Amino acid sequence: MATGVIFGAGSVGRGFIGQLFAESRLEVVFVDVVPQIIDGINRDGCYPHLTVSNAGRTETSVGPARAINSADSQRVIEAVAHTDILATAVGAGALAKIAEPLALGLARRHELGRLPVNILLCENLHAAAAYMKGQLSLHLEESVRDQVLSQVGLLETSIGRMIPVPSAELHAIHPAAVSVEPYKYLPFDVAAVKGALPEIAGLTGDPTVPFSYYTDRKLYLHNLGHCLCAYLGELNRDTYIADAINQPAIRSLVRSAMLESALALAAKYGQPIGGLIDHMDNLLARFGNHSLQDTVERVGRDPERKLAPGDRFLGAYALAVEAGTPRRYLNLALAYGLNKLRLLKGWTVEETTRHLARVFPEIKGDQDTIASYLFALKEQAGPQELVGLIDEEMMVADLV
Numbered sequence: 001m002a003t004g005v006i007f008g009a010g011s012v013g014r015g016f017i018g019q020l021f022a023e024s025r026l027e028v029v030f031v032d033v034v035p036q037i038i039d040g041i042n043r044d045g046c047y048p049h050l051t052v053s054n055a056g057r058t059e060t061s062v063g064p065a066r067a068i069n070s071a072d073s074q075r076v077i078e079a080v081a082h083t084d085i086l087a088t089a090v091g092a093g094a095l096a097k098i099a100e101p102l103a104l105g106l107a108r109r110h111e112l113g114r115l116p117v118n119i120l121l122c123e124n125l126h127a128a129a130a131y132m133k134g135q136l137s138l139h140l141e142e143s144v145r146d147q148v149l150s151q152v153g154l155l156e157t158s159i160g161r162m163i164p165v166p167s168a169e170l171h172a173i174h175p176a177a178v179s180v181e182p183y184k185y186l187p188f189d190v191a192a193v194k195g196a197l198p199e200i201a202g203l204t205g206d207p208t209v210p211f212s213y214y215t216d217r218k219l220y221l222h223n224l225g226h227c228l229c230a231y232l233g234e235l236n237r238d239t240y241i242a243d244a245i246n247q248p249a250i251r252s253l254v255r256s257a258m259l260e261s262a263l264a265l266a267a268k269y270g271q272p273i274g275g276l277i278d279h280m281d282n283l284l285a286r287f288g289n290h291s292l293q294d295t296v297e298r299v300g301r302d303p304e305r306k307l308a309p310g311d312r313f314l315g316a317y318a319l320a321v322e323a324g325t326p327r328r329y330l331n332l333a334l335a336y337g338l339n340k341l342r343l344l345k346g347w348t349v350e351e352t353t354r355h356l357a358r359v360f361p362e363i364k365g366d367q368d369t370i371a372s373y374l375f376a377l378k379e380q381a382g383p384q385e386l387v388g389l390i391d392e393e394m395m396v397a398d399l400v
Helices: 011-023 035-044 073-082 092-112 128-137 142-149 168-173 211-235 241-245 248-269 273-287 312-323 328-345 349-359 361-378 383-399
Strands: 003-007 027-032 047-053 056-062 065-069 085-088 117-121 152-156 178-180
Touching (some): 011 047, 011 056, 011 085, 027 035, 085 092, 092 128, 117 128, 128 142, 211 241, 211 328, 248 383, 312 328, 312 361, 328 349, 361 383
Parallel strands (some): 003 027, 027 065, 047 178, 085 117, 117 152
């Protein structure tokens, strides 16, 4: 039977990639470090997989499946050498740790004449393919390095499926049980494929569209909207994302910011705005999935990283500036993000705007507008009051 080897039996590995491989009639082989998960999968030859939505839940079994402890390096190398497709889902920080056994397995494939092969990089890491290539290079003999790497497809992906942290209830069912939302499309970099790629359920890509479109869409639509919803929900004292997005005022602001980002994406990549709006509205519906029990606290964590240049807030803003598309609601989204950072750091509004100007000098044209939003938020203005400020700004612009 054909196999698919997945480094990482965490939420993405079990909840997403394992399911896609099993639905493609592959034996799923995990490489992991957690004994309970490894033992549970090997004991049953499968694991429970729950799809949850507001309509209820559906339980299936993902298999046939087995798992290898990463400490058993020889078995890992042989698994890599003989599989039909590979994937990594270990987290960006652990890629360096799996590079050696992966490289040795690829070298073994070279000896056996089993190249080319493709690796799905299911990681939240910019330029993951270049990074992984560099890590593999460190562990390949110079005599075969170029030959091996030239026949390995390092396929970046964009993970859009939302997978909650397993609950105590899930652990009680099975140590490897996982729950996910119904969405299961996996955009990937078609242009990076080497040789023949097995037909994998859920993989989606268009060779005429740069893969950066999919990564930008994930960051500047999904991540932007999700995080903005969290910050609005926190101010509204909501616990769950689903509760927040079902507040009409919050939903309106989130959708407006996402729409401006969609307009910028459409302009940059020449993609139809209708498809992006459909994707945006699908995301908003998915944010309202109560069964995920996704908290505003989790989604809104680490505001300093999320407000860095190129990330969801400033990246979407910069895209709109570059495209010459509207950014009034993106300014407001940025203000909500900065307000979260202001409260976390104990800054004044002036200190917050100085920080913004320091890390992102391009903001100077909108700095006064954003500062006015921050002052309003400091006075605990609600969403409708802030929309009123946008309306005033638009009227002034029309008069000028």
